[in-house]
């Protein structure tokens with residue numbers, strides 16, 4: 434039986450992970466759950482799954498959970514989340530927190546030699562070199578939960594070193610694929626993803642194509658692949674999740690209907706396989722699969738992300754923080770959709786790239802980038 438800790442259990446990935454676990458209850462013991470502020474659903478999950486320790490990073494929400502629930506211990510604030518991870522004794526930590534708030538728990542889990550099933554791609558975008566070095570040093574494994582990266586992980590299994598010519602990550606293109614003018618886009622339009630149902634932040638990242646930029650960095654760090662060997666191809670049906678091109682001229686593709694339980698099941702059961710009630714692929718029913726190049730002029734976020742990735746150092750961290758602030762402002766009606774890349778470009782221009790010696794440098798950059806992004810948004814809004 435695996436001792437499993439689920440961080441971000443109230444979110445899109447977290448709730449689907451609980452569903453995957455429910456289908457093999459004899460294989461998992463859930464040793465803890467966490468959320469940001471959604472205390473009632475978190476307590477409900479703890480009651481249903483018999484979990485005795487939960488954490489809420491919002492201290493007010495943690496206090497309310499403590500008033501409502503006497504069945505176990507409620508840990509509070511970012512320190513409570515760290516304590517939950519450090520003291521969990523988990524075999525596997527599923528990190529499905531959204532944003533750079535997920536970096537700290539990833540560091541703690543790896544430091545404690547716990548394997549991490551990583552949905553929180555921002556951990557790698559922000560701190561990729563240090564995070565992978567930490568995993569290497571402690572021997573803890575990073576198993577991706579992201580449809581493209583799970584696909585690549587699967588496709589590379591059994592391949593000897595040095596045989597991969599290219600990784601190809603597919604993108605749905607988001608709800609605005611094919612458009613040349615992105616003015617006047619509403620939050621409702623942007624949240625209407627054509628193929629996946631996900632949390633708000635990643636859905637907006639898909640609409641701007643920033644998600645693919647973050648995923649290029651995620652792939653670089655997970656698989657040690659140079660940036661010029663990671664391609665992005667738009668594939669609106671989201672049936673092929675990724676491909677690997679090998680030195681013998683063959684290309685392997687990972688396919689399936691868009692359902693994140695496949696990726697979650699892969700990570701939770703690794704190296705075994707999950708048994709999930711997912712419809713087998715019917716290519717005749719699908720009829721055709723189509724592909725096109727990403728439009729980097731209309732969707733500059735992918736270009737900005739690639740530039741930050743190649744610049745390295747603190748640039749990806751600044752890009753990520755600026756993006757989080759800009760997406761939040763868009764969702765709250767304080768920034769137009771087209772303002773998202775403008776804010777990110779402004780922050781990168783101002784901060785440039787510095788070398789990263791330790792995690793502290795990343796936290797400093799994250800805070801600086803957030804401050805500059807907030808000022809830029811304020812000036813647009815004023």
Ligand SMILES: NC(=O)C1=CN([C@@H]2O[C@H](COP(=O)(O)OP(=O)(O)OC[C@H]3O[C@@H](n4cnc5c(N)ncnc54)[C@H](OP(=O)(O)O)[C@@H]3O)[C@@H](O)[C@H]2O)C=CC1
Nearest residue numbers: 441443444445446468469470471530531534552553631632
């Ligand atoms: N959804 C998907 O299909 C996919 C998601 N991912 C990645 O997985 C991660 C999670 O995405 P998703 O599930 O969609 O996101 P959601 O917004 O649906 O869920 C986020 C979870 O994180 C918690 N949370 C939010 N802010 C904080 C914080 N500051 N500190 C601690 N916990 C916090 C939320 O708690 P609360 O409910 O209290 O707000 C919630 O449990 C992201 O990194 C995303 O990029 C990757 C591939 C696919």
Ligand SMILES: CC(=O)[C@@H](O)[C@H](O)COP(=O)(O)O
Nearest residue numbers: 579580604605606607639644
């Ligand atoms: C499900 C998943 O892995 C998402 O990251 C997905 O890739 C988002 O869709 P886009 O391809 O539109 O970014």
Ligand SMILES: [Mn+2]
Nearest residue numbers: 579580581648
């Ligand atoms: Mn993805």
